[in-house]
Amino acid sequence: MRVELDFMAVLSQWPLLAIGVAWTLGLTAISSVLGMFMGMAFAWARASGPTWLRWVVGTYVELIRNTPFIVQLFFIFFGLPAAGFKLSPETASVLAMVINLSAYATEIIRAGVEATPRGQIEAAESLALNRVQIYTRVVLPPALKKVWPAMVSQIIIVMLGSAVCGQISTQELSYAANLIQGRNFRAFEAFIIATVIYLVLSIAVRKLLNWMGPRFLFGR
């Protein structure tokens, strides 16, 4: 049988796709910044915090890493309102993505933090830096540099995971594709185009982050 594909029917709806791309990138940007900051704090807690805190953060990390993102998202969007926290789809999406990324970032950054040579910390102590200064100025920059490739991959995974947020009607790219296929019944074409855009985004974001890391985060 003949299969007719009509990509123009989908591409003519480009404003919807553009909004979707903007949402996907925006969600990713916010959640990667917040998620990474949380990861840095949690990595400190896990590597050198008090025992009870280590245990709490460890449980958090394992709980998040061993459950699917979609379940976390549904729990936040459908489950929390039942407990009294009502969230918009967008807030729920950001919250889920931040929580998800922070757990992975904790483990990734901790690996870098634990690789810090003992002597560097001792040297910093002998210069009378306090604990916060030691962590943010001496330990973190080289640690981030070491684990940056893993961090970039994780951010991309979170960006691709954000496709699920369309399920709670956040208007990101996959939601736009769904909307378009609902209008013109060109489901396969709509998802092909969305997939290609995701592929381009993941390549571009990887390039961008690889470029940004050394310039803004940890120096060359």
Add this chain to the structure above:
Amino acid sequence: MIEFTVWDIFRNLLLAARWTVVLSLVAFIGGGIVGMLLLVGRLSATRAVPGAQKAARIARRALDGYVLLFQGTPLLMQLFLAYFGLALFGINVPAWVAAAVALTLYTSAYLAEIWRGCVDAIPKGQWEAAQSLALNFGEQLKYIVLPQAVRIAVPPTVGFLVQVVKGTALASVIGFIELTKAGTMITNATFKPFLVYSCVALMYFALCFPVSLYARKLERKARHGR
């Protein structure tokens, strides 16, 4: 109206969790087979015929492209494409077939990439020594390279199984009734989303956490065992 007790909810979720396990195993085993074929294809193109530079380059590019395609796009889109794409060719696919196909391909891309790294970690001298013993390509792979590669490949492969189990949750979106979908359906019947999704999350945790721990143990053993 029928009242659902916590036990009813739990029991129904548990029944649905079987399908999460089945789908995970299908995807993992299917993905393993396809991933192995991809790896052997790539290796035979780069190793079997000395001097065939062009074929080697094409094979390498093809596999890299395949891996990039599946690692660079959302699993959800892959599922939609399998679901709507197969339907386009007049094949009326049930959701579980589309889910199994998409997850198998997804898994194969990741496993091929993981295993390629493991084979690359085998020193070149091992290949050369095997060649000098007049083993052919298949024998080199079977007796010399793969047994060594498998030892380093086991921990990351087990670790990836967690990824697959979590990936099956997305099959709920195209209507396959596994743990997450069952959770949504039970929520719609009971109006207890907090309780139901907590149970769903705990069940995924119960499935994945032991596997994670086992993978970590294997990793530690591999690092210190030699």
